Amino acid sequence: MYSLLDLIKKGRIFxxxxxxxxxxxxxxxxxxxxxxxxxxxxxxxxxxFFEVRVQEF
Incomplete structure (x- = not known):
């Protein structure tokens, strides 16, 4: 699992x-x-406007 900062740096936010x-x-x-x-x-x-959906408990 990547952190948000890693995804931004790699241009892979989406x-x-x-x-x-x-x-x-x-x-x-x-x-x-x-x-x-x-x-x-x-x-x-x-x-x-899209986000990764997370499961809430």
Whole structure:
């Protein structure tokens, strides 16, 4: 697992080695892949609004 700083330095903030679940912070659309879409297919916002979805307990 990389730290956020490592991902920024390597230019891989929107790229993972294994599939993860990406979630749009505006509309809640989710996609399991190694990277988020360039724009959300639901609300059409940019990929900068996607975050890696984490499981909350």
């Amino acid at each position: 790229q993972r080695d294994q599939a993860v679940t990406w979630k749009c912070r505006l509309c809640g659309y989710v996609k399991a892949d190694t990277s988020p879409p360039f724009s959300c297919p639901i609300c059409e916002c940019s990929r900068i």
